[in-house]
Amino acid sequence: MSGVRVVRVLIDSPLPQLDRLFDYAVPPALAGEVAAGIRIKVPLRSAGRVVDAYVVEVDNEPDVGERPLSEIDTVVSSVPVLPEGLYRLARRAADRAAGSASDILRLVIPKRMVRAEKAWLAGEGAVPTIVSGDAAEHARATLGAFPGLREAIRAAERLAVDAPPHPVLTSAGEVGGWADLLAAAAVDTLAAGRSAVVVVPDHRDQAQIERALAARVDDAAIVRDDARRSGPVRYAGFLRMLADTPCIVVGNRSAVYAPVHRVGLVAIWDDGDPLLTEPLSPGVHARDAALIRQELDGCALLFAGHTRTTDVERLVQLGFVRDIPAARRRSPRVVLSATQEGERRGVRIPSTAFRAARDALAEGPVLVQVARPGYAPVLVCAECRRPARCRHCEGPLRARSIGAVPECSWCARAARGWTCVHCGSEKVRLASSGSERTAEELGRAFPGVRIIVSDGGHQVEGVPATPALVIATRGAEPPAEGGYRAVVLLDGERMLLSDDLRIGEAALRWWSNAAALAAPDAPVHLVGVTGSVARALATWSQSAYARAELASRAPLRMPPAVRVAAVDGDAPSVETAVAALREAVPALDDDSVLGPASRPEGGMRALVRFDYRLGADVAASLRSSVVAAALRTRRSRGRAPASTGTPPTLRVRVDLPDLDL
Numbered sequence: 001m002s003g004v005r006v007v008r009v010l011i012d013s014p015l016p017q018l019d020r021l022f023d024y025a026v027p028p029a030l031a032g033e034v035a036a037g038i039r040i041k042v043p044l045r046s047a048g049r050v051v052d053a054y055v056v057e058v059d060n061e062p063d064v065g066e067r068p069l070s071e072i073d074t075v076v077s078s079v080p081v082l083p084e085g086l087y088r089l090a091r092r093a094a095d096r097a098a099g100s101a102s103d104i105l106r107l108v109i110p111k112r113m114v115r116a117e118k119a120w121l122a123g124e125g126a127v128p129t130i131v132s133g134d135a136a137e138h139a140r141a142t143l144g145a146f147p148g149l150r151e152a153i154r155a156a157e158r159l160a161v162d163a164p165p166h167p168v169l170t171s172a173g174e175v176g177g178w179a180d181l182l183a184a185a186a187v188d189t190l191a192a193g194r195s196a197v198v199v200v201p202d203h204r205d206q207a208q209i210e211r212a213l214a215a216r217v218d219d220a221a222i223v224r225d226d227a228r229r230s231g232p233v234r235y236a237g238f239l240r241m242l243a244d245t246p247c248i249v250v251g252n253r254s255a256v257y258a259p260v261h262r263v264g265l266v267a268i269w270d271d272g273d274p275l276l277t278e279p280l281s282p283g284v285h286a287r288d289a290a291l292i293r294q295e296l297d298g299c300a301l302l303f304a305g306h307t308r309t310t311d312v313e314r315l316v317q318l319g320f321v322r323d324i325p326a327a328r329r330r331s332p333r334v335v336l337s338a339t340q341e342g343e344r345r346g347v348r349i350p351s352t353a354f355r356a357a358r359d360a361l362a363e364g365p366v367l368v369q370v371a372r373p374g375y376a377p378v379l380v381c382a383e384c385r386r387p388a389r390c391r392h393c394e395g396p397l398r399a400r401s402i403g404a405v406p407e408c409s410w411c412a413r414a415a416r417g418w419t420c421v422h423c424g425s426e427k428v429r430l431a432s433s434g435s436e437r438t439a440e441e442l443g444r445a446f447p448g449v450r451i452i453v454s455d456g457g458h459q460v461e462g463v464p465a466t467p468a469l470v471i472a473t474r475g476a477e478p479p480a481e482g483g484y485r486a487v488v489l490l491d492g493e494r495m496l497l498s499d500d501l502r503i504g505e506a507a508l509r510w511w512s513n514a515a516a517l518a519a520p521d522a523p524v525h526l527v528g529v530t531g532s533v534a535r536a537l538a539t540w541s542q543s544a545y546a547r548a549e550l551a552s553r554a555p556l557r558m559p560p561a562v563r564v565a566a567v568d569g570d571a572p573s574v575e576t577a578v579a580a581l582r583e584a585v586p587a588l589d590d591d592s593v594l595g596p597a598s599r600p601e602g603g604m605r606a607l608v609r610f611d612y613r614l615g616a617d618v619a620a621s622l623r624s625s626v627v628a629a630a631l632r633t634r635r636s637r638g639r640a641p642a643s644t645g646t647p648p649t650l651r652v653r654v655d656l657p658d659l660d661l
Contacts, residue, residue: 005025005026005034008059009021009022009024009055010053010056010082011051012054016627017627021056021057034075036056037056037080037083038054039054039076040053041074054105055082079121083242087105099623104282108259119236131190135187136191138216139184140188145164147327149185152322156264158291158300158301159302160321160324161326163181163305165512168180171215176516179212187213197248198248198255199256199266203228208479222250223247225237227254241258241261271285272309272506287311306515308545308546332518335525337527337528349490350528356523362467364465366470368472369472371495374434381420388406396408396409435453435455438490439453450468454471455473464480470484472514485518488527501657501659504549505546512540512542557609562611563615565618565653565654568653571596573650578596578606580625585610585621588608591609593609607659625652626651
């Protein structure tokens with residue numbers, strides 16, 4: 001075919017005005033090297049320099065005389081790292097979130113490592129993995145605990161299951177029942193000749209999934225995708241995903257985009273964990289990306305957790321996701337512990353929970369969950385109970401031990417001779433107990449017992465079956481060999497005092513995940529909490545709690561009953577964006593936009609509440625406003641001297657979990 005060979009490229013740039021395909025001509029010298037998906041460099045006239053880009057399409061045009069095209073500069077690599085499916089997924093996810101596709105691809109495609117790439121090209125490719133008969137049979141038996149689950153996965157349905165709340169012993173070590181279930185689903189999918197992607201919040205969950213898989217398939221079948229791995233190793237793993245041989249990908253939130261061959265299953269564990277929310281622009285949650293991928297690729301989608309988020313429950317109520325219950329319902333033995341008659345009111349550990357911990361220590365480890373790390377995160381005035389503040393920077397004061405001089409959490413200055421500015425008192429008291437102070441108190445109550453602290457500063461991966469008291473902050477509870485012989489959940493009332501819309505949902509998730517670490521029939525004591533959240537834990541009816549929460553939010557137009565977008569920037573930019581939105585989407589009523597209101601850190605914010613049916617129109621309008629604001633900023637920079645500073649830009653974040661003004 002005669003004509004000029006033309007490529008349509010996506011420029012790797014954070015600038016929103018460049019988030020579209022650009023046409024470039026292919027010089028004859030590079031005609032044999034250019035293919036869809038490869039990395040290249042192209043000249044950018046507006047910037048006056050050469051930039052990185054991906055080839056999305058290659059075409060031949062008979063005549064481009066009326067629109068002269070710049071030629072591509074160089075071919076960076078001949079490896080097609082951007083398959084068509086990955087581009088479509090990134091484009092759809094970015095459009096839904098009013099963001100840029102290049103921002104998503106930057107999270108997914110690792111930086112090029114020449115040595116790893118040459119080793120891959122010189123090799124023979126991925127070795128086909130054969131699932132043994134025993135592994136396939138074990139996977140079928142594990143999935144059989146949920147009638148119809150295996151067939152639904154093979155039929156590429158959208159599914160939600162409540163994970164088994166008990167540990168499981170495998171040949172590679174002990175794992176949670178949830179890890180055993182998801183590993184079985186992945187292995188069964190691999191046995192059918194298709195790839196599986198398992199997305200988990202953090203490295204501890206990833207380690208459990210890997211142990212569960214190691215007991216069933218060869219290590220060559222597993223691709224680990226997380227930011228903790230070195231650049232060459234991660235890039236080699238990415239190249240393995242691009243091969244035509246199915247595999248199992250295990251990783252954190254960005255793994256949901258893994259460009260594997262013939263994906264048959266995407267499984268997400270504990271989608272309520274905030275770690276699955278991408279903090280970088282455009283901030284697409286792994287759950288939303290998985291829903292888009294399921295639609296595009298026609299694969300199965302599995303949501304698993306010890307609790308049910310209101311987001312997934314909404315999809316279940318709509319019939320978009322199918323709930324598959326277990327054939328036999330199993331739940332931990334939860335006890336709602338309160339102070340008994342004759343006990344001092346406000347005692348931190350009631351006698352029932354204390355006795356349960358003491359008796360359980362004769363058999364093995366006991367888990368005590370607390371709200372915060374450290375010794376005493378908060379000090380207050382002993383007289384007026386107002387927070388104790390540093391006289392130099394107004395930061396909160398803390399204490400490292402009993403009798404120690406308080407110090408500032410911000411500037412680290414010692415607060416000797418402190419006096420309250422409100423009442424003049426010179427005394428402070430501990431308003432809360434962190435993990436270290438709790439460990440000190442329980443160490444005195446249980447002399448001779450080993451104390452283990454697990455929090456952000458003391459990470460513990462696992463606990464042996466010997467007697468020990470494990471003091472852990474929420475989310476940092478290490479699994480114990482054989483399960484904990486008792487679990488005590490403290491500071492529940494303090495956790496529920498947060499003004500977060502989803503605090504009840506979050507607290508139920510924290511408690512349920514800790515309760516699932518208990519050995520069969522071991523007591524789980526929830527201390528000092530009553531109400532619907534406590535009842536949901538005691539009856540192990542988290543799905544019912546999610547339904548009730550969803551029903552209560554719908555009349556108030558709170559997420560996830562509606563979607564929420566935040567528009568941040570200077571006052572003129574925000575007001576212009578809101579006005580343009582109202583004009584572009586007339587279906588928005590007067591109550592849809594909250595604000596604009598000033599932000600403590602400066603600038604303005606407006607919140608937009610909108611129905612799911614309006615999502616595409618709202619995202620397109622907000623995206624147009626972001627591009628317009630960026631162009632205005634560029635023109636301002638061109639006219640104003642550098643000393644005047646950078647004009648503020650407009651920022652948009654879609655799908656906020658809460659109405660946070």
